[in-house]
Amino acid sequence: MLRMHTLADLITPTRFGQLPAAFYSPTPPTPLPGPQLVNWNAELAQALGLAAAGDDPALAEYLVGNRLATDAQPLASVYCGHQFGVYVSQLGDGRAILIGDACDVQGTLHEIQLKGAGQTPYSRRGDGRAVLRSSIREYLCSEAMHGLGIPTTRALGIAGSPERIWRETVETAAVVARVAPTFVRFGHFEYFFYQGEHELLRTLADWTINHFYPDCHGADNAYLALLDHVIARTATLIAQWQAVGFCHGVMNTDNMSILGLTLDYGPFGFMDGFDAGHICNHSDDSGRYAYNQQPQIALWNLHCLAQALLPLLPDRDAAITALHRFQPLFEAAFAEQLRRKLGFAVWQESDWTLVTELFELMHASRTDWTHFWRTLGEAGASTTLRDLFVDRAAFDGWLAQYQQRVAQEGGDDAQRRTAMQQANPRYVLRNHLAEIAIRAAERGEFGEVDRLLVCLRHPYDEQPEYADYAALPPDWATSLSVSCSS
Template sequence: MPYAFAESPFSPRFATLPPRFFAHVPPTPLTTPQLVVWNSALARDLDLHPDAQAHAGIDDYLGGNRILENSLPLASVYCGHQFGVYVSQLGDGRAILIAELPDAHGQTQEIQLKGAGPTPWSRHADGRAVLRSSIREYLCSEAMHGLGIPTTRALALVASPTPVWRETRETAAVVTRVAPTFVRFGHFEYYSHHDEHEHLRTLTDWTIQHFYPECATAPSPALALLEAVIARTARMVAQWQAVGFCHGVMNTDNMSILGLTLDYGPFGFMDGFNARHICNHSDESGRYAYNQQPQVALWNLNALAQALLPLMDREAAIAALHGFQALFEEAFASQFQAKLGLTSWQDEDWTLLTDLLNLMHASRTDWTTFWRDLASVHDGRPLTTPLRDRFVDRDTFDAWLVTYQTRAGAQTGINPEDVATGMRAANPLYVLRNHLAETAIRMAQQGDFAEVKRLLDCLAQPFNERPEYASYAEPAPDWAADLSVSCSS
């Protein structure tokens, strides 16, 4: 039987680590917290009652005004490299872990409140999150889940009139985040760089025990852990690239040890394709541009490997890192094989793909609509705008299309309509474009969360065409070019 949120919370396993790893800190109450969005599907997966009304006091529990019985809320300490610069102490500055719950798949999930007030690691900040950024995190984590990309999840959004000052006066909100663990690369860096090697070993053993048990029997468990994280991270970033997702702030403290997309700040899904697209207004050097994400992932994995060196052989760690490129290319090829409707990936397909990306970059062709509509080549479905008209150099695109059709047509025994169906299952119709999020945010700031909920419903099934959401599949309007996001949240 589904149960109410206040019933039987598990004490987080993270609390079994030594006191050096965290501090017990209660959430700071909000003024009149109000539950404005509730994820019924995720609640059901956690064996919680899907109806928010069945959870007495839910606004207060998830707003930080009441603490679950037997819960000892905690915030953890870590460090990291931010924009390539080492920062010796960071930590959960506004995120507080309050419980764990088992999910329907037999995995335990941590329940964390983001924006729940200051902790010992808030660095003189208020520990709050604003409504604007909280909506973006909620929407994007669920959008990524709908796309099948590993991610943290969002169970609930609580809003409050409590004022929060950023560039201007805004209001506070708390996102209830869910993940098997929120441990990041920065946790390992912290104990390594502070020469606390016993704590480093404790954290490594704890991570392996709970999340990578297959590494425990390896000759070098720490090396096996590194290799597993490299593989997961390579696959995750390949999936990002395939849907045109830019994380925006790939610091090592924002990299999940589980290969999950973590910490949605200044993210963005590309509209017109720009290989050098920078979604974060604060990223003046373009360190985290779209085409830099694979290399930055490797840089961050190198930082993790450096942190783990007290527990493993240096040459073995270097060899593991050298494996990243092949793993990424394999995952990347797999993604684009499906997007192109190919049954296998051949060496010449790299040229086919590169030529297309160069054409798209030169014309700033809309990423999502082009890939979705490419399927029409196989089943003749009529398009609002012909494919060739999305390119400045139409003749060169026409030549590319002939090459592509020849390549695809060489696949024997494949029904063209089945190819088109498979391509539409690999190329989403709906993604969380910036202007869609912005429209929902502006309405929510006026107290209307209907658009947030509509978007969530649409993005839960991003590959399925639904007439009621036709406008969400359209390219961005002109005014969207003026939108910018930054690290301010």
């Protein structure tokens, strides 16, 4: 019988801590009073071989960092980055502390990080804390993205405390235990490049290749191969974001994962009504990180990474050639997403025209993104679909073209609809759903967090018991806003 661990005995010293001291600062968590378990991700815990929450009476103490495993190695890493296009010379883990690694039941190592565990040397006058509101948003969305099949950091558990924290108003503190193979970002590479520490840059690149991209060793230049891999993963990730209407909100280079994971959930949002220029972060006055800007911002960020890797690359031309691969890779990945969403067996170049016309119609009517795509794949949905558009005649024309395109391929309609359901989620973490869970949690009622979590694990399945989560957003949802403090 498999032995189930507690957090106290699962943690081992982290691989990141084996890097030279210039990469991090040893940083113990700052204790939080009266920790209380808000939610425990039983599914992820089981994958890590962890005992049930009820079998570990000290779980909340470990989740907030009041207690540490014997082999814990708490540290905060240093990095820099371009924030809203402006270079900032030193950032780092300002409120996240890496406590160690954990090996899952498959033998894969993951880093365990406590976000909101107190000040670090990189807090930049911040308090190092996270509030319950933002912690619940990250906890739910990282697991929602995992359910959607989109690469992401994960969330193991969340614990709250009555300690008061000032943001826009006074709120209570919380800590999220985050899990990922590594939390290394583009900004880690930028830091050592701009510091002129090129041997340490090489050390970091070698560490990344050895642990996560070992096939790069077979290339003529392993570091150019590393850049190629990151470009490809990032292109695929952004295509997946666009396909589900996800907006990150703050795509700074320090929020870009070297593994192509969705990283750092702050002012994110899933679109309700489709707006090509949707801005989910009310701190983003210029719309730099709007929905339709995400692909080009990803490329801009990759340029920053390539710049940082230049001392290790054959020459600048090699980096430029690699970066030129992003756009066709993104377009191919997005076309594949759209092919599946539309129920086509094969993507044709002319399908871009069909998609462009659809996006224009949806944008003009602010058609609900998630509801439209799910309904498109359902039998007898044409009347329901018409009601989602202001110009119904124009949509009728588009639908006729679409139906003609489907008919050209032939095939079984029932099989096509089933396949479309697996490409178009019924459930996403809409802002108002997260807000309802947050308001309940702030009253000490955590059941809604768990209910949402259970539903979002299976976003493509019909779950009649969660029909309320699939409904169109209420009018009050339009007044919700999120910012960099969210």
